[in-house]
Amino acid sequence: xxxxxxxxxxxxxxxxxxxxxxxxxxxxxxxxxxxxxxxxxxxxxxxxxxxxxxxxxxxxxxxxxxxxxxxxxxxxxxxxxxxxxxxxxxxxxxxxxxxxxxxxxxxxxxxxxxxxxxxxxxxxxxxxxxxxxxxxxxxxxxxxxxxxxxxxx
Numbered sequence: 202x203x204x205x206x207x208x209x210x211x212x213x214x215x216x217x218x219x220x221x222x223x224x225x226x227x228x229x230x231x232x233x234x235x236x237x238x239x240x241x242x243x244x245x246x247x248x249x250x251x252x253x254x255x256x257x258x259x260x261x262x263x264x265x266x267x268x269x270x271x272x273x274x275x276x277x278x279x280x281x282x283x284x285x286x287x288x289x290x291x292x293x294x295x296x297x298x299x300x301x302x303x304x305x306x307x308x309x310x311x312x313x314x315x316x317x318x319x320x321x322x323x324x325x326x327x328x329x330x331x332x333x334x335x336x337x338x339x340x341x342x343x344x345x346x347x348x349x350x351x352x353x354x
Contacts, residue, residue, distance in 0.1 A: 229243055229244040229349065229350075230242050230243075230244050230347060230348060230349045230350065231347075231348050232266060232268065232345050232348070233345070233346040233348070234337050234339060234345065235337070235338070235339060235343040235344065235345070236337045236338060236339075238337060240265055240266045240329075241264065241265050241266075242266040242267055242268045242327070242347075243265075243266075243267045243268070244268050244270060244349075245267055245268065245269045245270070246269075246270040246272075251269050251271070254267060254269070254279075254284075254328065255267060255284055255286070255288060255328060256282070256284055257283055257285065258284070258285060258286060259285055259286075261286050261288065261328075261329075261330045261331075262330060263329075263330045263333050263336075265330075266328055266329045266330075267327070267328045268325060268326070268327050268347060269325065269326040269327075269328070270325060271323065271325060271326065272324075273324070274294070274295060274323065274324050275322055275323070276318055276319055276321075276322055277318075277319070277323055277326060278316040278317065278318040279316070279317050279318075280309060280314040280315060280316050281306055281308050281314060281315075282312075282314045283309075284309065285308055286308065286330075287305045287306060287308065287331030287332070288305075288306050288328045288329065288330070288331050289302070289303065289304050289305065289306070289328065289329040289331055289332065289333055289334040289335075290302070290303045290306055290327075290328055291326065291327040291328075291329070291339065291345070292319035292321070292323035292326055293324065293325040293326065293327060293345060294321070294322070294323060294324060294325075295324045296344065297344050297345045297346065298342060298343070298345075299340070299341050299342060299344075300319060300320075300321040300322075300323055300341065301319030301320050301321055301323065301341070302334060302339065302340075302341060303317045304332070304334055304335055305331040305332055305335075306331065325347070
C-alpha cells in the first residue's frame, strides 16, 4: 500500500516496478487484535517504507500485517497503486483505537488510483489481508495492541 498524495494534490510518482523492500517478510513487531489473535507485522516507519508498503507483493497471509508509523496525527490518505492483492486498511489514533476502516480495498490496476482517506485523524495505519478485519470482527472503537521485540524503540 502506498501513502497517497495530500487531498487535492497531484499523485506522486510510484517507485519503479522493483521487488519489495529488503525487510519484506521479516516481521519487526506484533499486533494483537481485539479477538486476542496475534499477528506478525512489518513496521513501515521511514518515508520510503511507508511509500512502498505492500507494493508488488504476490500475497498477504492472514498471519501477517504491516503497521505504518506516520509520525503525526493527520488525515493520512492511502492508495493501492502497484498492489497486487486486496487489503483491509485500519486507521488508528494515538491510543491504537480504530478510528476508520476500509475493507477489501482492491488493487489499483490503472491510473488514476483512488485515495482512501479516514474520517478522523490517525497516527498509525494497519494493513491486513483483505477480509481479515471482518472475519475477526474488528469495528470502529476497537483497540489494537502493538508490541515491538525487546530492545526496539
